[in-house]
């Protein structure tokens with residue numbers, strides 16, 4: 001049985017993760033964590049997620065080390081904010097708990113801090129800005145298209161998300177730009193990304209390659225946030241069965257797309 005702790009358990013993604021966990025035969029939610037001021041602190045994580053009572057109350061983040069020591073999870077899943085996630089991963093690394101991180105918006109420095117903590121703690125890790133299978137195929141197609149089309153074509157990305165999203169551009173748009181930049185031998189910043197925030201849009205991404213004669217567009221639309229939670233379950237199994245101590249893997253590894 002894989003024992004799982006969830007950071008950000010009362011958030012939009014955290015609740016969906018708890019809901020998915022409740023339906024897995026090989027996994028068990030053992031801890032749910034959120035910020036001290038969250039009104040759901042002390043409430044049952046299952047009930048908050050709209051499933052049955054799971055007997056795991058949401059605990060405040062200031063007690064993270066204590067909770068991890070007591071509940072002994074194999075994996076900590078984190079869907080919080082970039083700043084919070086860095087602290088949570090550092091704590092998990094100190095305590096030898098593997099991590100699956102879905103949080104986005106890391107600065108380069110934060111990303112380096114994450115890498116150092118994971119290496120030092122020799123924990124297994126999956127970090128991905130997008131856990132949807134479709135988006136990871138989109139990344140693969142982006143690489144193939146960039147490879148064949150080459151620099152005669154101008155790449156650009158448009159992403160649309162709900163108005164509550166904190167970071168812009170989205171982690172997924174940045175990753176798409178990074179992939180094209182790797183193939184083109186340019187800096188990712190040279191690729192134009194347009195971010196639109198409107199309504200309840202779960203997440204749309206279009207990568208376009210244009211020249212004077214034609215435009216190729218690759219589009220992914222997420223219809224429900226549940227897709228990210230389903231992918232997270234795959235990442236949890238992967239990190240336990242195939243993760244490597246001190247190494248960060250991503251969804252391309254999880255899905256065997258490399």
Ligand code: NAD
Pocket residue numbers: 007008009010011012013014033034035038061079080081082084085088101102103104105128129130131132167228
């Ligand atoms: P949200 O604001 O609804 O939820 C975040 C939760 O984290 C909140 O309940 C907040 O109180 C909590 N939190 C903040 N600091 C914390 C800490 N120190 N310890 C524990 N909990 C803490 O946001 P959301 O829509 O659920 O998104 C969360 C993150 O996941 C964002 O970075 C978003 O971009 C990312 N995301 C990733 C994917 C993916 O597939 N990788 C998909 C959707 C969203």
